[in-house]
Amino acid sequence: MENGDSQTVAVVETAAPAPSPPPPPDPNLDDATAAVPLHASPTEKTDDPIALDCETWNIKSVSALGALRMLIEALERLADATGDVPPTPPVSRPSTPRSMEMRRMHRRTPSSLKLAQGADGLPSLPIGSPEAQPHEPITVEVGAHAEDITLQHAAIARRFFSKVPPPFTLQQYLLRIHHYCPHSPGVYLAAVAYIHHLCVSDLMVPATNRTIHRLSLAAIRVAAKALEDNKWAQERIAKVGGVSNNQLMNLEVTLCFLLDFELYVDEKIMARRMYMMQQAAKHGIGARGRLNDQFKLKLPQRNKGVK
Template sequence: MSYQTLTTEAQAGTIPLRHPDSIIDRPPPPPVPSTDPQLIADDSPSAPKAADHDLFKMAPSEALALLIAGVELLVRITGDVPPTPPPKSPTVPHMSGMQAEKENIVRSYSDRSLARLRKQAELEAKRLAAKESKPEFQESQDIDGVRLKPHPGLMSPPPQSEPYVVVGADSQPVNLQHSAITRKFYSKNEPPITINQYLQRLHQFCPMSTAVYLATSLYIHRLAVEERAIPVTRRNAHRLVLAGLRVAMKALEDLSYPHAKMAKVGGVSEAELARLEISFCFLVGFELVVGESRLQKHYELLKDKTSRYRCDNMEVPILTLKPRPRGAVQPAA
């Protein structure tokens, strides 16, 4: 029966009307979840936990992508920061001017020099020896009403002088040492290869594990963000990443690539790679061993920061309308 036929019959009154209280047209009662017999009550409900990403099942390529994103994010935030200039000191060729260079060195702790302390110790020893050679008489003392007889030559033992300990008297200040270490990672000009291309090259010829990539990202994040020991720029990011990967591989893995191969793939000499490793170890304070919990926290932080930065810096396409030339006749529809 069609809709028009039903409408016509309803208007004509041929379709019988049903009573509103009839059982056939009454809807079922609304459900009550608390009365469900299959319901299981939980007295201590816990909040749903987000599924943690298993680091042991993560592919190295995924960890490499996070490392690339983290380093590029630090580079964009920091910008181009020049290195600290070296201290202005006269350059003396060869070893003939060593004495002149020593004379120009300013001692920050001249009052604690070893020679002056030795002279003071000798004068103190002479004074004590002269004092011991002269006999002295102690004044009589009364002990419980009994006066003791004084004895000549009896004197109290001389006080023992504490040993002189000179720590870092001739060392450089900490800021000069730190500046000298950080300058080793800077290049004069910006490298022609990007961070992404550089790390992809390292991964192609010297592939590493997931833990090495995440640990390197953790090292650099700790130096640049937490401790602010060195800014990550386009002129030092390549050497920082290379040294971090090399150090992390030696600290976390049983086997590592030969030194010559790593230097060749990284584009530096073997001596420079060795200097970068040592400098990187001093920057991180030789705190190289990291556990699973720290890597997991850094993974979550890195993933959140990179995704948030991508959303904040997402470019929205702008609609541009080309101006219509004057005198142009719009075609009729």
């Protein structure tokens, strides 16, 4: 150096730039005709349904396909134990003002084009006609002059009834949904928690061959919205599920009201509800006794002294 001082020059090795992570998945932008093969998962998680002996099992040991198969197996057995239960008669309510009906018919379409993509090219699989008519309620009314809450729950639960059982099994139906719209294991386990709450704990909706298809579709859809950031487009889910967009929305709203919007689930709740679901399916017993004896979905008698 010019001033006679010696300096040590640090040699810095330039490492190769780290590869950037792939972008997060966006189901709305996926190819509409793409399907997920139902082969073994590339992880150590099992794709086979697990027969549980306690409620403290490790939910991370099962794959999405395994969790779905556990849901299918338990719900089909529960439906066999319940038998056929007819829906309650429809409950009349004051008609919706014409102005409100017109506003509903002219709601704006989503501003994002992504929300409407994803249904073209998918095979159609109609699930059949619902028992409830379009004018029947899907929400619970509150207030001094509101009808009995039990009566309201029985009325909106009609949304899950089909006029006749679909011509395919629940297994065929849900594996088709997983084929075209796969979800995470947590979504399927959360759906089990919702279904157990309605069908076993509170006995609001009977698990029968006429209800389990619509009920499981709504539970999976609501669980996906509650737990996941990226969700399949509404139009795609509706077409794969064999219902219209409006019917799917009604099923979601109905499920939320029957659950009193208590949608939070954690790993402990998922594990416990799945175990309890399997036990109910195994023994045909709900929280209040045998399902066939307890499921008397008759409308409660209205108090004539209350107007």
